[in-house]
Amino acid sequence: MNTAKFLLIISAVLGVPLILTFYLYITEKTVLLFNYKSRKKVRPWLWLMPAFLLLLIFIIYPVFNTLVVSLMDKNSRGFIGFKNYIYIFTDREMLLALRNNFLWVLFFTSVTVVLGLILAVLTDRVSYEKISKAIIFLPMAISFVAAGVIWKFMYEYKPPGSVQIGTINAVMTAVVQGAEPKAWLFDKTYNNFALILVGIWIWTGFCVVVLSAGIKGISNDLIEAAKIDGANEFQIFWRIILPLLKPTLIVVATMMFINVLKIFDIIYIMTNGALDTEVIANRMYKEMFIFRNFGRAASIAVVLLLAVIPAMIINLKKEGK
Amino acid sequence: MKKLRDHKIENILIKNKISQKIIYLTARIILHLFIISFCIIWVIPTLGLLVSSLRTKEMIRTTGWWTAFSPPFRFTLSNYLKVIQTGNMGISFINSLIIAIPSTVMPILIASYAAYAFTWMDFKGKRAIFLIIIGLLVVPLQITLIPVLKLFNFFKLTGTFAGIWIAHCAYGLPFAVYLLHNFFKQLPNEIFDSAFMDGATHFQIFFYLVLPVSLPAFASLCIFQFMWVWNDLLIALIYLGGSPEVAPVTVTISNLVNSYGGGWEYLTSAAFISMILPLMIFFTLQKYFVKGILSGSVKE
Numbered sequence: 001m002n003t004a005k006f007l008l009i010i011s012a013v014l015g016v017p018l019i020l021t022f023y024l025y026i027t028e029k030t031v032l033l034f035n036y037k038s039r040k041k042v043r044p045w046l047w048l049m050p051a052f053l054l055l056l057i058f059i060i061y062p063v064f065n066t067l068v069v070s071l072m073d074k075n076s077r078g079f080i081g082f083k084n085y086i087y088i089f090t091d092r093e094m095l096l097a098l099r100n101n102f103l104w105v106l107f108f109t110s111v112t113v114v115l116g117l118i119l120a121v122l123t124d125r126v127s128y129e130k131i132s133k134a135i136i137f138l139p140m141a142i143s144f145v146a147a148g149v150i151w152k153f154m155y156e157y158k159p160p161g162s163v164q165i166g167t168i169n170a171v172m173t174a175v176v177q178g179a180e181p182k183a184w185l186f187d188k189t190y191n192n193f194a195l196i197l198v199g200i201w202i203w204t205g206f207c208v209v210v211l212s213a214g215i216k217g218i219s220n221d222l223i224e225a226a227k228i229d230g231a232n233e234f235q236i237f238w239r240i241i242l243p244l245l246k247p248t249l250i251v252v253a254t255m256m257f258i259n260v261l262k263i264f265d266i267i268y269i270m271t272n273g274a275l276d277t278e279v280i281a282n283r284m285y286k287e288m289f290i291f292r293n294f295g296r297a298a299s300i301a302v303v304l305l306l307a308v309i310p311a312m313i314i315n316l317k318k319e320g321k
Numbered sequence: 322m323k324k325l326r327d328h329k330i331e332n333i334l335i336k337n338k339i340s341q342k343i344i345y346l347t348a349r350i351i352l353h354l355f356i357i358s359f360c361i362i363w364v365i366p367t368l369g370l371l372v373s374s375l376r377t378k379e380m381i382r383t384t385g386w387w388t389a390f391s392p393p394f395r396f397t398l399s400n401y402l403k404v405i406q407t408g409n410m411g412i413s414f415i416n417s418l419i420i421a422i423p424s425t426v427m428p429i430l431i432a433s434y435a436a437y438a439f440t441w442m443d444f445k446g447k448r449a450i451f452l453i454i455i456g457l458l459v460v461p462l463q464i465t466l467i468p469v470l471k472l473f474n475f476f477k478l479t480g481t482f483a484g485i486w487i488a489h490c491a492y493g494l495p496f497a498v499y500l501l502h503n504f505f506k507q508l509p510n511e512i513f514d515s516a517f518m519d520g521a522t523h524f525q526i527f528f529y530l531v532l533p534v535s536l537p538a539f540a541s542l543c544i545f546q547f548m549w550v551w552n553d554l555l556i557a558l559i560y561l562g563g564s565p566e567v568a569p570v571t572v573t574i575s576n577l578v579n580s581y582g583g584g585w586e587y588l589t590s591a592a593f594i595s596m597i598l599p600l601m602i603f604f605t606l607q608k609y610f611v612k613g614i615l616s617g618s619v620k621e
Contacts, residue, residue: 005415008482012423020430021528028524043523044444051435051494052450057472058491059457062465069467122356134607135360138367141603141610142596143552145571149578149592150366153373153585163384165585167369170385201366206614213615262461265554269575284463285558294467301463308459319455 023050063305070298074291084299097278103192104263104279108199109256113249115200116207120215121237123208133212137205144202148269151198155184188276195277198266203259207252214248215241254311261307280304367596374400374589381585400590409565409573410591417569417595419482420557421550424489429542431490432497433535437527439498440505441513451502457495465492466559473560480567485560492556493546500616504538505531541613544606548599570595 027046031039073080088094119136123129139147156166160180164170169181184194218241226236264281271277273286280300287297373386375396380389389396405411438444439451469488470479478484508531516526532539554571561567563576574591581587603610 005419009415009419009422012419012482012486013426016423016426017430020427024434024524024527028522040442041444044438044442044447047434047438047442047523048450050431051498054431054487054491055454055457055494058469058488059460059465059495060453062468063460065468066464119356119359122352125352126356128356132356132360136363137607137611138364138600138603141548141599142367143554143571143599145552145554145574146370146592146595149574149588150370152578153370153589154366156585165381165383165385167365167385167387170387201363205363209611209614258459258461262463265571268554269578281463281555284466285555288466288470288559298467301461301466304461305464308461311459312456315455315458316452319452 020050066298066301066305069294070302072295072298074293074295076294080295084295085303087296088299088303093278094280094283096276097273097280097283100192100277100279101261101263104196104199104260105257107193107196108203108260108263109253111196111200112203112207112256113253115204116211116252117245117249119204119208120211121241124212124215133205133208136208139202140205142202144265145269147198147202148266151194151201152185152270155194157181157183157186185271185277186275191271191275191277195266195270198270199260199263203256207256210252211245211248214245218244250314254314258308258311261304370589371593373585374593376400376586378586381589400586401594404577404587404591404594408577408587408591409568410570410594412565413568413570413573414594416567417551417571420485420489420569421547423482423486424493424550425543425547427486427490428493428497428546429501429539432494432542433501433531433539434527435494435498436501436505437523437531439502441523454495454498458499462492462555470559479560480562480564482567485557488556488560489550489553493549497542497546500542500613501535501538503616504535508534537609537612538616540606540609541616544602544610545613548602548610551599 024047027043031043031046034042069076070084071079071081089098123132126132142150154167155169156164157169158164158166158181164173164181166181168184172179173181182190185191222240222244223236226240231239262281263279264285267273267277267279267282268285273279273282280303284297284300284304287293287300369386372389373381375398376386376389377395377397377399380395439447473479473484473488478487512530513526516530521530551569552571553569554575557569557572558575561569561572563572565573565576568576570591574588574595577584577587577591
């Protein structure tokens with residue numbers, strides 16, 4: 001490792017907290033310059049300022065700028081109206097990407113939430129709950145990139161007759177008599193589902209953990225009372241657990257929906273959108289860096305933003321209560 | 322007569338009890354089988370990667386990784402050496418650290434100032450600004466990429482660590498402010514009132530009172546943000562570009578995937594190098610990681 005980098009680490013690790021602490025110190029000194037009445041007005045803004053400025057420059061201003069850029073040509077020079085949007089909803093590759101995102105939203109969201117719910121309910125009943133939840137949750141710690149490599153290896157395909165080193169094809173050809181190995185990532189009939197499965201593998205643990213906490217929050221007295229009244233396990237699940245868990249389920253489903261809309265890394269690593277696996281976030285990356293068309297890339301981003309607005313409203317309503 | 326009938330009923334009851342017990346036991350067995358087999362299926366992909374990364378190139382290409390568990394047991398670390406020396410993974414690991422540490426510390430400190438102001442100060446427009454931050458929680462980063470990239474190009478920040486630090490810092494802020502504000506709100510107000518009465522300044526209260534009692538929240542947030550930055554690909558790709566000198570592990574692996582499509586000895590060991598640190602954090606600090614996720618998604 002070269003010294004320059006080493007010094008950079010040290011100065012960043014020590015410097016960042018120092019500078020930020022110093023900022024607060026200066027802030028408090030500045031506030032003292034004002035008279036007692038003004039201090040109360042000035043102080044909060046100084047405490048807020050670093051966060052506020054960063055959000056303004058890096059998120060709020062870009063939202064509006066992207067809206068403008070999306071109405072302009074590839075170099076952001078000429079105004080071209082809604083042409084980029086028309087392109088998004090007519091171009092074959094784009095329509096494919098939209099279809100695939102729809103598949104992702106539908107299958108990824110429903111499977112992670114339902115599987116998460118089932119596992120949360122079931123692990124609640126065994127003594128090794130903690131370990132089993134940790135195992136299911138483990139992929140959350142891994143990057144999508146590493147997960148992509150892991151699953152590319154799982155799906156590895158060798159022609160029939162040769163030794164299968166990919167786990168899935170090996171298991172399949174060993175268990176099912178006469179089954180042919182399949183090129184999971186290349187066959188257009190199921191490659192999208194093979195990719196969605198990777199997403200499910202990563203995120204199910206998240207749903208389990210959150211839903212399990214929700215289940216633990218349901219009062220035991222209520223369940224005991226139902227048991228005394230003669231309710232069986234299924235009735236308890238459908239009539240008590242599920243209704244009380246509804247708010248948590250909505251939160252989890254919304255989060256999965258927001259995650260999956262932006263899905264990028266898995267596709268970028270595993271297929272890069274080849275063979276009809278394109279998704280909109282990957283398409284946007286290509287428009288930016290391969291086709292150099294900022295107008296189209298911006299309009300894709302705007303479509304993504306529009307898609308999360310319902311989730312935003314749900315969050316704001318919840319906070320408003 | 323009566324006795325006989327009682328006896329019969331008793332018999333039926335016992336039989337019922339036995340059959341109930343059998344049903345209960347089978348249900349338990351199915352439950353255990355389901356959970357255990359699910360866990361095994363969930364862990365196999367990662368296990369396969371780890372085992373493969375320790376096998377020689379020829380072995381990986383000609384036999385399944387599960388055959389490594391039968392003799393001859395031949396494991397090697399040469400893949401790791403190769404990928405660190407020639408595959409740029411050593412430098413990338415350091416780059417990832419350089420990127421992730423300031424990108425974790427900076428937003429959390431800045432967010433804690435903002436959260437402090439939201440919790441214990443009164444000012445005009447407080448509610449509106451807080452709602453904006455809540456709204457920003459779900460804004461897809463994609464919408465910011467083009468303007469920020471242009472800004473970075475203008476200020477010559479593209480391809481620099483400083484640029485990506487600030488970007489990650491800004492992107493991490495909404496969640497950090499939200500989570501810390503939720504935590505601060507629960508702290509008892511009496512302590513602060515009495516501290517004020519004693520003439521403590523906000524600076525003192527923040528560093529001597531709020532920071533120490535909020536350590537669990539800070540720990541959760543640190544782990545969360547660190548993992549997010551460490552595992553990020555998109556932001557690094559866009560603001561750092563493909564230059565190997567500054568590339569973090571995720572970008573380097575994606576380059577390796579492109580150049581060695583079937584070079585599993587490289588890919589598996591590189592992927593595992595990228596996973597070591599998050600996995601260690603996961604196993605030692607899982608409690609805080611889970612807490613962070615819960616406080617971010619379920620409001621108590």
